[in-house]
Amino acid sequence: MQGMNSPQQEAVRHTEGPLLVLAGAGSGKTRVIIEKIAQMVQKGRYPAHRIAAITFTNKAAREMRERLAKRVRGDAAEGVRICTFHALGLNIVQIDHAKLGLKRGFSIFDPDDVMAQFKDLMPGADKDALYGAMNLVSKAKNLALSPEKAAAYAKSTREKEGAHWYALYQERLQAFNAVDFDDLIRLPLNLLETDDEARAAWRERIGYVLVDEYQDTNDAQYRLLKALAGEQGQFTCVGDDDQSIYAWRGANPENIDTLARDYPSLRVIKLEQNYRCSNRVLRAANALIANNPHTHPKQLWSEAKDGERIRVWECNDEAHEAEKVAAEIQFMATKHGAPWSDFCVLFRGNHQSRAMEKAMQMLRIPYHLSGGTAFLERQEVKDILSWVRVMVNPDDDSAFLRAVQAPGRGVGQTTLAKLSELARNKHLSMAHAIASISVLQQLPTRASNALDQFNETLHQLRQYATQHPPDQVIRHIAERSGLLAQIRSECKNEQLFTLRKNNVEELASWFEGGKGQGIADLASQLALFSRNDKDDAGNQVRLMSMHAAKGLEFRFVFIIGMQEGVLPHEASLEEGRLEEERRLLYVAITRAKEQLWMSYASGGKKWGERVTRLPSRFFEELPAAELHRDGLDPEADKARSQERSENALANIRAMLGR
């Protein structure tokens, strides 16, 4: 346990009974989890495959796997399950699908599929009504309620309405042999809470559970943890109530107290030394968060140097702000000889990245926008995945509808609507219906020929998939479906074609070396990868939302858009969620190891009109002694601008090779 402090060591050693590590940012909570797994495996306390570590994102899971692999020599830690709650849930649903009324190869509906179903269920409904209904259903699912229970418990008209949509929607999922993301928690939970045999089997499979970012678990996830960890509570949870930033998505920070209530023998360990941030950054973060009420008071101190003061910039507008930030990044990178990946720009909402991207492009600074290029949302990727889905799950009408139109084969919407009706009358899915001559006979000849051919192609692809590795299957689908030919015809030049073809290739590479897993399993795992996850950014500046930055750390951090209405966000003010906004800023500040910048745009445009903006109220909560407001200290500014121009000259000389 090289270099670990004594409460950290204690947390690592405590393996009998439930443990909660409750501690502030950068105090080594995640490190405790990694060290603990390493020791458990090395000491043979648990075999690797009986340990499960739950992270908040797939990306965090990958990072943990890498750090563990470095820590434990050989492949001793290889069998450890490191995944998100959803991936664990998927695993349970895959193994026990029959008990849950699902057939093998079931589909996972993404939010777009779900939306399409609601549109179909609620014809003519506007966006608000659709999202309203979806949210109600999601809420019921996160409370692990079945449609029947949701109806029984519903009190208000709104809840009754929600229960009504839930029942109809669930009927469809059932018919399509599909689940949505919420089901990946709800179904395993129902299984483990009601089926003794299944619970015993899963406790045998998983002997010890570790949970990172525990403050952001929702109720269903908490119950899943409880069901797995048993009465003895063989778990370690680590978290920080000050970093709870997902209450808006159903996370329940009170789960921290629930833990103590449900497990009277719970041991709570606090870590107080921060190993990440410079002292100034830490003092600013502590001062800010002191404005929130605290049920679990914490001290956080650091041995690190004071470091530079936090630089605060008032900018004219977003563009000006972005230019300043980009120029500073370039300056700092040269000054410190630092790689681009040491820099991170954080913002409240994704739309704020646009000006920033533009400024980075102007200065030719390589950057990576998390969640920006949503790989799984690219057209060709979705198209191919819909083929995979309908191949392995012919009940999936949602995937059928996409695949049959990718590429288009002259089957119009009217025909598809007719097909859907015929299929429904015969209690068949659409993919099954087109295999029936009596159905095809009732459709226009041209369309029925096209559908017959589609059916034949599906059949051949299924055959192919039984004899070839998954990545090859993906390439074959692209070819055989006619998608590749269509993409070629759509692209005006070779460059564009290569770009889109590379997406297909990238998808294929996802399916490579899947440890003997079939295409169905791999496709469902892929469905879980959310937009933030495919982050192999390499040496590039990171641009990301504050939410996405949870758990990460960077030498240099810029927080932009610190004006009223953006941070705190307008909507959160109206809904009385100021404390959560403060926690969000606390998370953002504590990402900085060495130096921090905060900026705001005092002007901007709204609906085309010029408006003035006030700096965020949170500035007033930061200790003035730790801040340096540019423009208010002329001497310091002068010295800095001198340094900057010398630096620029040096750059030019270097470029000219002198």
Ligand SMILES: Nc1ncnc2c1ncn2[C@@H]1O[C@H](COP(=O)(O)OP(=O)(O)OP(=O)(O)O)[C@@H](O)[C@H]1O
């Ligand atoms: N005992 C220690 N000695 C030196 N460095 C440490 C020690 N413990 C943790 N660190 C380092 O401190 C940094 C923060 O650790 P870690 O990410 O585990 O903190 P955390 O509590 O999980 O933070 P967050 O709340 O942001 O998730 C990491 O760079 C880690 O390697």
Ligand SMILES: [Mg+2]
């Ligand atoms: Mg952490």
